[in-house]
Amino acid sequence: MTAKILNGKEIAKSKRADIKVKVDSLKKKGIIPGLAVILVGEDSASQTYVRSKQKACQTAGIHSVLIELPESTSEQQLLTEIERLNQDQSIDGILVQLPLPTQISEYAILEKITPHKDVDGFHPSNIGKLVIGERGFIPCTPYGILEMLRASEVHIEGKHVVVVGRSNIVGKPVGQLLLNEHATVTYCHSKTENLEMITSQADILIVAVGRARFIKATAVKKGAVVIDVGINRVQEQLVGDVDFHEVKEVASYITPVPGGVGPMTITMLLENTVQSASRRELWSC
Ligand code: NDP
Numbered sequence: 001m002t003a004k005i006l007n008g009k010e011i012a013k014s015k016r017a018d019i020k021v022k023v024d025s026l027k028k029k030g031i032i033p034g035l036a037v038i039l040v041g042e043d044s045a046s047q048t049y050v051r052s053k054q055k056a057c058q059t060a061g062i063h064s065v066l067i068e069l070p071e072s073t074s075e076q077q078l079l080t081e082i083e084r085l086n087q088d089q090s091i092d093g094i095l096v097q098l099p100l101p102t103q104i105s106e107y108a109i110l111e112k113i114t115p116h117k118d119v120d121g122f123h124p125s126n127i128g129k130l131v132i133g134e135r136g137f138i139p140c141t142p143y144g145i146l147e148m149l150r151a152s153e154v155h156i157e158g159k160h161v162v163v164v165g166r167s168n169i170v171g172k173p174v175g176q177l178l179l180n181e182h183a184t185v186t187y188c189h190s191k192t193e194n195l196e197m198i199t200s201q202a203d204i205l206i207v208a209v210g211r212a213r214f215i216k217a218t219a220v221k222k223g224a225v226v227i228d229v230g231i232n233r234v235q236e237q238l239v240g241d242v243d244f245h246e247v248k249e250v251a252s253y254i255t256p257v258p259g260g261v262g263p264m265t266i267t268m269l270l271e272n273t274v275q276s277a278s279r280r281e282l283w284s285c
Pocket of ligand 1: 141165169188191210231
């Protein structure tokens with residue numbers, strides 16, 4: 001068996017066209033969706049991510065503002081900047097690029113962003129809404145995975161989803177999101193015993209670990225849907241957490257790296273920003 005490719009790039013392209021239509025419609029009503037991205041320090045991977053986000057905004061017609069702050073920025077200075085953006089009526093979404101320098105508490109910063117501009121979906125209020133199944137901003141990578149599964153008509157209800165990784169930005173929220181879609185969800189992490197025994201029971205296997213080609217074919221059930229979130233640089237090449245060449249022979253669907261989850265993540269950031277701007281439209285009525 002050779003798996004079908006879940007082509008995130010293609011799905012993202014089609015979703016971005018829909019988003020552009022929504023942006024144009026808001027603009028006709030005098031609303032220009034605005035996203036502020038804050039980058040602290042000079043981490044080169046973060047700079048690359050921020051550039052991609054800005055380029056995507058530009059293509060979609062979303063007004064984007066980049067605020068670059070030095071590595072030495074204090075927590076208080078960053079909190080003050082966020083408060084300014086919280087009050088800025090031209091900004092619908094605020095994103096703080098992670099990771100932050102060690103002198104700044106990530107939690108304090110994410111909590112400062114007003115929940116209705118939290119387009120990354122990391123504010124405790126939005127995470128809480130996800131857990132209780134209420135409407136709020138959904139973190140972009142999990143949201144992108146869900147949209148990709150939907151676009152490919154992968155059946156989720158009743159299926160056994162195994163998530164490897166329990167980070168607050170990917171692992172935990174993607175499991176919760178698919179639980180809300182009525183999957184049966186198992187989480188694995190670095191302390192999990194008999195990992196392969198568990199992953200090989202998954203109908204849908206989601207891997208967000210950050211280790212190159214960590215999941216081998218022996219860890220995957222025949223016919224499983226495999227979503228590879230990982231981005232690892234190996235000899236100047238980007239590879240996922242899944243050994244793509246081995247696993248594609250076992251899985252029914254698989255995401256490539258690059259061109260899988262990554263483009264969907266940025267797309268859902270645009271979607272969340274437009275959703276936020278649409279609320280501005282409701283308030284002005
Ligand atoms: P984190 O480092 O925050 O979390 C990694 C998780 O993997 C942890 O829960 C950790 O367990 C678990 N883990 C580590 N080693 C093992 C192991 N040997 N067996 C089982 N579990 C293990 O990473 P992120 O969630 O932030 O990111 C994961 C990957 O996804 C990275 O490569 C990142 O670059 C990529 N990424 C890609 C995105 C995209 O858009 N495509 C977006 C965000 C991230 P424990 O909790 O016990 O330490």
